Amino acid sequence: MATGEIKELPKSWAMLGGDGPESYTQNSSYQKGVVDASMEMVDDGIMEKLDLKSLGFESTNDTFRIADFGCSVGPNTFFAVENIMKAVEHKHHAQFNNSPFSGFQVFFNDVTTNDFNTLFKALHSNEKYFSAGLPGTFFGRLLPRSTLHFAHSSYCLHWLSKVPKEVLDSESPAWNKGSIQCDGLKKEVTKAYSAQFQSDMSTFLEARAQEIVGGGLMVIIMGGLPYGVLMSQAGIGMYYDLLGSCLIDMAELGVISEEKLDSFNLPLYYSSSKEIEEIIKANGNFSIERMDSLSHNIWKTSRETKIKVSVTGGRAVFQGLLEDHFGSEVAEKTFENFETKLDENFSIIDGAAHEHIDHFILLKRNVN
Amino acid sequence: MATGEIKELPKSWAMLGGDGPESYTQNSSYQKGVVDASMEMVDDGIMEKLDLKSLGFESTNDTFRIADFGCSVGPNTFFAVENIMKAVEHKHHAQFNNSPFSGFQVFFNDVTTNDFNTLFKALHSNEKYFSAGLPGTFFGRLLPRSTLHFAHSSYCLHWLSKVPKEVLDSESPAWNKGSIQCDGLKKEVTKAYSAQFQSDMSTFLEARAQEIVGGGLMVIIMGGLPYGVLMSQAGIGMYYDLLGSCLIDMAELGVISEEKLDSFNLPLYYSSSKEIEEIIKANGNFSIERMDSLSHNIWKTSRETKIKVSVTGGRAVFQGLLEDHFGSEVAEKTFENFETKLDENFSIIDGAAHEHIDHFILLKRNVN
Secondary structure, eight states, X not given: OOTTOOOOXXXXXXXXXXSSTTSTTTSOHHHHHHHHHXXXXXXXXXHHXXXXXXXXXXXXXXXXXXXXXXXXXXXXXXXXXXXXXXXXXXXXXXXXXXXXXXXEEEEEEEOTTSOHHHHHHHHTTOOSSEEEEEESOTTSOOSOTTOEEEEEEESOTTBOSSOOGGGGOTTSTTOOTTOSSOOSSSHHHHHHHHHHHHHHHHHHHHHHHHHEEEEEEEEEEEEEOOTTOOGGGBHHHHHHHHXXXXXXXXXXXXXXXXXXXHTOOOOBOOBOHHHHHHHHHHHOSEEEEEEEEEOOOOOOSOHHHHHHHHHHHHHHHHHHHHHHHHOHHHHHHHHHHHHHXXXXXXXXXXXXXXXXXXXXXEEEEOOO | OOTTOOOOOOGGGSOOOSSSTTSTTTSXXXXXXXXXXXXXXXXXXXXXXXXXTTTTHHHHOOOEEEEEETOTTSSHHHHHHHHHHHHHHHHHHHHHTTSOOOOEEEEEEEOTTSXXXXXXXXXXXXXXXXXXXXXXXXXXXOSOTTOXXXXXXXXXXXXXXXXXXXXXXXXXTTOOTTOSSOOSSSHHHHHHHHHHHHHHHHHHHHHHHHHEEEEEEEEEEEEEOOTTOOGGGBHHHHHHHHHHHHXXXXXXXXXXXXXXXXXXXXXXXXBXXXXXXXXXHHHOSEEEEEEEEEOOOOOOSOHHHHHHHHHHHHHHHHHXXXXXXXXXXXXXXXHHHHHHHHHHHHHHHHTOSBOOXXXXXXXXXXXX
16 A cells, blocks of 8 residues: 555545435436536547557457546446447547457446445446446555556545544644635635645545556546635535534534534535646646536526525535534534525525636546 | 346345344355365365466466455455465465565455445455455356456355246146245256256356456355255255245235245255256366365254254345245244244254255366
């Protein structure tokens, strides 16, 4: 195990399992929008940057191996990998014309506590490729050396491996009292979050660099911020602040203690493309083939739907985290309060002057 | 997909999930005994029959890939694969002395409805090898061509992909009225079960033949019968007959209909080594390196413990099957009745003139 690798993440990092009305499966339309928006960029990237000849596919007739890091329980991961496969087949046809393609093996990765049972149930009817589940944190090695041709990670890497401890420490200048996120308003807090992001992202890149063959590609999609925009100025930051205000309400009502409240922060960091670029360059194993923002809009719907999606989507992602820290009763009350408050404040969030962005990053593994 | 491949098995083929008091995890001591008893044979087989040089390990420094087909939820699968890894490392050391070994990737396979979540939870703390879950029936292809160095399957292949339809058909001479198993007393029933076994085993061998590299090994452990012994004469057959009698009681009490009873048979077939040998030879892709019976005895314990283990072990394996066919209430009543009857009749089963055997088969994939 290389330095910096992480053995396991907290249980609560997993999305809400099963396929019921509150599950991630049924409440990940925003994340699906991200995948949809990225498809053309993925297609272009494969067509222009993937050279199956240099990967040896002409002579070896090897299986093309894909991994989705942070796949959750579906169905978004299926859309993503099926799109990748289509594009690779297309490219294979373009490069080798009539020679038959030997097929795909797809590894679905997420934390050990992810609901793989639900994922596998949705998967089993598909016979177009060999598939395997890869349990464990992607902040560590998961596959043998140089065995992967294409890595994909959608909407995970703005999750940190942990909340930086300084922001929960009342003795530290980075103490983030009064906020549950890196809102950008306090320099020391931002610095602590940014350092954690840099460490995690470097660990991720180092692990993938071992696994991906020279010439192999990696697509990373993650939440971020336009350069110079603070989290508290963006709609998504206001959304987290509102969730935080619901927890503050719980403390004021005496339902939770102030200490309990102060010891909670979201393990999220929305980075700028400049920060990401610096980390990738410092790592040195990948060339940046494309760095872009996704444009997508899932908001062309009624106000009621927007609010509903915002609440259920938030639950599917954060319920585990809140339950783990505050217990299920407080989590439940918080989400109920959140729904009411979101209804009251939705125009502010919806009309925020700034929006976060979703980074699209296409990397190519250097040939050693 | 090759002819004969099966896409998916019924949900109820999975062992009882979770890790609670009734789970397979906690009630698979017999199956653990089988694994324990096989360890030395596996070690010897690897030492004598595995040639890492001819597999190219001298030059390629490839990862050694192992798959356990029908792994269930643990912990037996971990004992088995860890033993295999130890023996392979030992052999590597013997063949290459000081050169470093590149490591292992282990694929854990079982049906899609297997409780992989429980399996992965037990797995995650291990860092000595790369691991992946492989959901889907082993009566079909699961891995890319020629990517496996060692296949293992313990106590699964006496399970059929389905109950042969003739034995449930009142119009057929093979109708198995009055019995829930292939008890060996009716030639036509045995023939139907045997034909299904032959078909399933051939399908399994064909799929593995595609996946295993030339020179790679496969260990198969499965329940069977000594040549000439009928199932109804062996302790295990009496055990199933007793379970069957509990279902007959349910019909006589009017809890289930006679049609419901008649439409149920266990998808199990205990074969002779002669039958297995013929199937392997007909398949033609493997040489038989060793064919043996395991000797093991988990019965050196008190009568009470024996009965308890027999009931809970039976539940962990067959509860899904019974619930699926008769509903959970009937299944529950049946197992309660079974416990009482087992207590009354235990000396007959324990003192049976014959015992089933557990086959140990070591195969080597031919080099094409």
